Amino acid sequence: MVNKILVINPGSTSTKVAVFDDEEIIKNKTLAHSHKKLKNFNRINDQYKYRKDQVLESLEEMNIALSELNAVVARGGLLKPLKGGTYEINDLMYNHLMKGVEGEHASNLGGLIARELSDELFIPGYIVDPVVVDEMEQVAKVSGFVEVDRKSIFHALNQKAVARKVSGELGKNYNEAKIIVSHLGGGISVGVHKYGKVVDVNNALDGDGPFSPERCGSLPWGDLLKNLKENNKNYEEAKKDLIGNGGLASYLGTTDARKVEELIENNDDKAKLIFEAMAYQVAKEIGACSVVVDGEVDALVLTGGLSNSERLVNLIKKKVNFIAPVYVFPGEFEMQALALGALRVLRNEEKPKKYMPG
Structure with missing residues (x-):
């Protein structure tokens, strides 16, 4: 039937x-x-x-x-x-x-x-x-400040979909694999999939991790607090700046990675630097995630809309392909x-x- x-x-x-x-x-x-x-x-x-x-x-x-x-x-x-x-x-x-x-x-x-x-x-x-979806291990939730825990908010649906797909290509069940998935979109989340559970992941909505086209990611909190005080910004104003107008938007005035690549093609050095910095932070997050499973990683996966960018994918792969084979699934599933x-x-x-x- x-x-x-x-x-x-x-x-x-x-x-x-x-x-x-x-x-x-x-x-x-x-x-x-x-x-x-x-x-x-x-x-x-x-x-x-x-x-x-x-x-x-x-x-x-x-x-x-x-x-x-x-x-x-x-x-x-x-x-x-x-x-x-x-x-x-x-x-x-x-x-x-x-x-x-x-x-x-x-x-x-x-x-x-x-x-x-x-x-x-x-x-x-x-x-x-x-x-x-919250499958984070307790040790991963400890933030360093007792009043704030790290939270699991990420692209769970697409991350788990591609992790299952890659597990199959590896000849494994999803519940047997150790895979690091990076969803690269308007927000960026990098998750450690260990035996069917995402045991660590950055908060892609309003938290930490790499900056993205519209979100700031992790910031030096001392300078951030000083900036908010000097500019007399309230919670809603600060949230809009950090989540909706952070990342590429903050530096280059656009959330469209294709426009940023056009600027790079036209020899815009600032655009080149910021684009490379975004790739650098994603690669750095992947490297940090690899220690969660003691370096025993079966595969790395790049997915989401930004993984359509050959330039971005190559920048990331160059830095992380020593960890494990890299699979690319552009878009969302x-x-x-x-x-x-x-x-x-x-x-x-x-x-x-x-x-x-x-």
């Missing part, structure tokens, strides 16, 4: 929709949501009915009958920390996403829409590997990863996890 799976992946201004027959994608569409339309909603979570209607319209346009669907799966949102895997969208998860107990994000809408469709169609509804997460449960290869935060 073929399992027909609906996959929903909401972003800030778009919603990706796809239908899979088992592992094979048969229909897909990206729904654009104009700023003019979205500004009518006071909260991100207020958008869920509008986006749900858009998803249903897209299925009709793709000639997909709702009665054909065997399951619906969505990108998970900001929830309480949880282990990796495929989760049933239970009442508690739905309520937490609706209330935004850990914050509001467009990905929250996926779980809300999937739960409502699963109830209406009497089919299972799941999320897979949300950004709050979120839709496939969501479908496969649901499929493993439907095939009884895994049991669905229950959202029951402590």
Whole structure:
């Protein structure tokens, strides 16, 4: 029997929709949501009915009958920390996403829409590997300041998808491999995958690690505090500067790596330096991560949108290929990863996890 799976992946201004027959994608569409339309909603979570209607319209346009669907799966949102895997969208998860107990994000809408469709169609509804997957070892959470712990917030869905893919190429099960995955996008996360768990990773949202096109990464905190005081910046102003306008944006006024490479081609020495510094910091983070598994690394993986840049990939590989073979998977594999997460449960290869935060 073929399992027909609906996959929903909401972003800030778009919603990706796809239908899979088992592992094979048969229909897909990206729904654009104009700023003019979205500004009518006071909260991100207020958008869920509008986006749900858009998803249903897209299925009709793709000639997909709702009665054909065997399951619906969505990108998970900001929830309480949880282990990796495929989760049933239970009442508690739905309520937490609706209330935004850990914050509001467009990905929250996926779980809300999937739960409502699963109830209406009497089919299972799941999320897979949300950004709050927390499998970090306790020693990795110690920050050096008792009032602040290091947190696990990263590109869990895509990282685990490519780690599974590379494990297969190595002839291993994901639960047998030691792999370091670097997701290179608007944010950058470098995770240590040890026997099926991400035991250490930088906080790619608002924490440490390499700087990225729009985020500052780790900073010298003494000079940072001095800068904030001298410029009389409040929390929201500082957060916008450090997360939305950090990294490439801070130095070069753009988050588009392609434009930075154009500047380099036109002999812009500053652009060349900053681009090389970003690669340097990624490579340095990979090197630091290798000690987590005592240097016993089966493979290194570069993925995410920035890994389409041959220049960036080569700069990183030059510094880290002594550690382990480097695999490159440009772009993201979120839709496939969501479908496969649901499929493993439907095939009884895994049991669905229950959202029951402590």
